[in-house]
Amino acid sequence: MTDVTELERRIAAAFDRMESGLAALSGGGAQPSDAEEAASLREALEAERAVNAQLEARVQAIREKQESLVGTLEAEVGRLRREMHRQEAEVARLKRVNAQLRQNNRALREANRKGVGDAALINTALEAELDALREVRDADRAELDAIIGELRPLVEGGADA
Secondary structure, three states, X not given: OHHHHHHHHHHHHHHHHHHHHHHHHHHHOOOHHHHHHHHHHHHHHHHHHHHHHHHHHHHHHHHHHXXXXXXXXXXXXXXXXXXXXXXXXXXXXXXXHHHHHHHHHHHHHHHHHHOXXXXXXXXXXXXXHHHHHHHHHHHHHHHHHHHHHHHHHHHHHHHHO
């Protein structure tokens, strides 16, 4: 932004020079040296206008780049939020299944302590254990999908280079 301030200062100085030159031309008549100064001032004005146009183009390019970057970042934040919610749901399911597994294992230990082997209780415990294993597998898969999703752009970018 230092360049912008410097360019604005130069433009203001050029306008001041033109103003004083035009005042001199209109006040004392046009002499050969005044005509040369007027031409010089016109050239300076055109140069400053060109610099101003370049500056405006640079500012516009920077603004467009920032808007594009902000849009990209907002999309990435949205994607990461969706991924986080999905993983939170997986963790909640895993906790629920593990709680059921612990409860069934307590019941099995109690039945074994009493010397009563209950086939339905053993079956329920095995089903809970299978559910827990499935949930762990699903959670691992979700984590791997997230890792692959983050690595894919890097791998594809490396393949293009």
